[in-house]
Amino acid sequence: MTENIKFVQGNEACVEGALYAGLDFFAGYPITPSTEVAEQMSVQLPKIGGSFLQMEDEIASLCAIIGASLTGHKVMTATSGPGFSLMQEALGYAVMAEIPCVIVNVQRGGPSTGNPTHVAQGDVNQARWGTHGDHAIVALTASNHQDVFAVTVEAFNIAETYRTPVILLFDEVIGHMRERLVIPEPGEIPLVERLRTSVKEGVDYHPYLPREDGRLPMSDFGSVHRYNVTGLYHDMWGFPSDNPKIVHGLSRHLMDKIENNAHQIAMVKxxxxxxxxxxxxxxxxxxxxxxxxxxxxxxxxxxxxxxxxxxxxxxxxxxxxxxxxxxxxxxxxxxxxxxxxxxxxxxxxxxxxxxxxxxxxxxxxxxxxxxxxxxxxxxxxx
Amino acid sequence: MAVKDFLRERFFPHLWCPGCGHGTVLNGLVRAIEELGIRKSDIVMVSGIGCSSRISGYLDFHTLHTIHGRALAFATGVKMSRPKLNLIVPMGDGDALAIGGNHFIHACRRNIDITAIVMNNRIYGMTGGQYSPLSGYGAAATTAPYSNIDHTFDVVELSKAAGATFVARTTSYHPKEITKYIKKAIQHKGFSVVEIMSQCPTYFGRKNKIGGAVEMLEYMKDQTTPIDSKAKAENPDLIERGIFVEKELPEYCEEYEKVIERAKGGA
Known part of the structure; x- marks a missing residue:
């Protein structure tokens, strides 16, 4: 079999990785130097019956993909510094409500409008602490297009495994540079699919009760289990709660599920x-x-x-x-x-x-x- | 199905103050859905932040209680990813038209099949009575101690101009109209807006010396009139109730299906 070789920008390698991982819903807003991600998505997604949405801003983009993740889709948005700033509140929502999603930030010079068409890596700490409140976060990066592809696939796998937003922190040079990319064969890189609950209709389903292994099986919006999703601290049913025990337990769970698995998430070369x-x-x-x-x-x-x-x-x-x-x-x-x-x-x-x-x-x-x-x-x- | 079958009793008591109009909206909404006979699992209710937004938690649908002002953006993602679901988005006036104003006009423009309900009590209730974009010139609020100088939006005119294909208005004094308009809005294919003027006796009523819930309901009865009524001709200051827009235009998810066809056909 001949290899599927492409000569692409890093932003395109990211799109290829996302599609390989099973992405079928993207919402975004144009911003340099990430725009090619959205452009490529608008070309590719309709061909596979997936959804591409250009929203009114970056806030709406992240909100829309969170909504689509809840119906069972693999979702992503892409942006750069100013857009990433706008996304911080919804990012915290995805942390709190434990919504699998991938957020690409192709970094440019900041703060503010900064240096839009030039390279920087100044958003590392923003990725960690940009949204308010104590929380854990996952952020991955890469230095060449083969790795951009691979870490993008891994981002989706981590998002599904831990029910968490994952940030892909690329930069302008990687995003815009062209180099060789070999698309792996299907199955070559393992994929983590959505873990759905086996609880039957009519039986009490607890969307926020972790299993023994720490994972939380989901139920798609539109299927038999109707439950509440909120950005408030909540109990195992997703109902808001300010009970100190519940607040403390959830806060710890949100940190622990990532920090305790840091060795699994760690990737270095x-x-x-x-x-x-x-x-x-x-x-x-x-x-x-x-x-x-x-x-x-x-x-x-x-x-x-x-x-x-x-x-x-x-x-x-x-x-x-x-x-x-x-x-x-x-x-x-x-x-x-x-x-x-x-x-x-x-x-x-x-x-x-x-x-x-x-x-x-x-x-x-x-x-x-x-x-x-x-x-x-x-x-x-x- | 009885009305109580739509409620999540585990979630009660609700947090609304005595005399609040939002319970009347909840009642009218549930009756509309009951009369339409839509399965509970086919409804996704998305709300933002504020007193009004707590409505989603009380109802036994798929419920998404999101962040301030962004409910329509979340709802757009849900609808686009699963167009067969019925999307209902209850919002307060600040939620929908201050922090969420941009999402509101763009949802209207796209004509995506979502039903937006603006529960307009002209005040930020949950934070304790600050003026909203719907408070209106001259209103009193905790952040307008010397009288408000902000002019109000007209929700109906704004929705029309932004491209909503169904626009209606009524008040919490008119519960039968609430049910009737929400029913029509849900049945409508495209973006629908129902403004329901609601009373906040705790803050708006007290700050503006209108009185309690009864007086505020009297006020809504006296200050509104059906569209094109004789009363309106005699008193142009009256606020009209009724269906202002009901037209058919291509719906967004259906249009996107055509995009998929074109992409697959290579055209």
Whole structure:
């Protein structure tokens, strides 16, 4: 069988991954640099009988996909910084009501309108804490189109497994760059389908009562079980409650179902870490430049390694701590003022050996930039 | 099926104040659905935030109690993903037309087959009596202590202009009209709006010295009149009740089916 090879933008790779995962409902609003996701969805979805909606804003887009998820569909929206800001309240709703959905944020420079057509990675902490209140969140990223495809599929799998919104935090370079993508055969990547309740009609169904394994079987709106969904704290029937025991229990459940499974959700890629004295930690487009530096230095005999993060939240602290244990220095390469740097410092045993190599001017951090940072870190001057 | 079979007794007592008009809306709504004979599992009720929005929880349908102002956006997703379901979206005046105003006009424009019920009591009740976009010039509210300078929307005119294909108005003094108009709105294929003027004696009535529930109901009786009545001709200030728009235009989900056909046909 011939391989299904495409030459696509990262935004298209994301669309291909979503369709592979079984997405059949998308709602969105045009915004640079994510617009191609919506455009491609408008082309592809009607062909498979799926729904594409262009809503009046990003708020409505996320609300609409939450509604469609409740009828049993795999759903997604895509946006960029300002739109992601608008989505934060509905994102919290999806957390609270435990609605599987995927939200793509192709990052651009911020705050505000910022630097719309240029790259940045400044929304890492917004993805973690953008919506109000204590909560857990899942955010994934990727540095090449094959991985964009794979993490998009994984985002849907995680959304279904844990009944949670999952954020795909790409960036402008990944979104707009074109490269080769091999579409896997059906079945090549396992898919997690909606877990539906086996409770029969007429028997009391508890939409918010977790099973022993922590999962909550759902019932599609329109089928036999009629229940309430709310953004208020609620009991196992979905009825609002301010009973302190129920509030505490639900709050803990919403955190625990993600944090206790952080090791399952953690995805990293490791390059030359076995004997690395200097470790670079990076993600997204920055990781491409970081990998270039690592490979070229290895060719000169220097013991450099790269830990590429694909799961940003929950932060894979255990993996970072373990891999960095013997490193003389750890340098976080990212396009913000150190949002992952802070996490790495918290995770490792020797935070004084953690440094930042960054760019925040809308230009992709390149290998020369990283090499210059390393010279300073190594005390070899500028 | 009896009216009580539509209620979730587990959810009661309700949180509405004594004398609130929202219970009359609930009553009229349930009777409309009972008379239409729609299966409970074929109805999805989506609401936002506010006193009015609690109506969804009390009813034994698929119920989605969402965030402030966005009920119609959630409902659009439910309807598009499962067009055979009946979507009913009860909203307060602030919910529908302040924070939710943009979603409201765009839902009208799309003509998606959803029934919007605007329970207009001209005040933010749940937060304690602040002025809404429907309070009107000169009204008193906790955030308008020196008299309101905001002018009101006319829900009917706004819905018409935005493209709703069924628009009606009545009041909580006229429960039979509530049932009649909601029935017609649900049966209507396309986006339907029913404005129901409702009384909030706790805040609007008290702040504006109209009196209690009885006086407010008297006020709605006296200040409204059927469309094109003689009374309206004599007193143009009267608010008209009745069906203002009822027309057939292509419905959004049906139009989308044509998109699918075109995409599959490669046209």
């Amino acid at each position: 490791e390059y030359y870490l076995e004997d690395a004295e200097q470790i670079l930690i990076s993600y997204g487009a920055s990781a491409r430049s970081a990998l270039h530096v690592v490979v070229s230095r290895r060719n000169r005999g220097e013991q450099l390694g790269l830990l590429e993060l694909q799961t940003l939240w929950p932060f894979p602290a255990e993996i970072v701590r373990d891999r960095c244990r013997n490193a003389r220095s750890v340098t976080v390469v990212e396009m913000n003022k150190g949002q992952i740097l802070e996490q790495v410092k918290h995770a490792v045993e020797a935070p004084e050996r953690v440094f930042l190599a960054n760019r925040v001017d809308g230009v992709l951090i390149n290998p020369t930039d990283i090499r210059n940072f390393l010279r300073v870190i190594q005390g070899r001057g500028i």
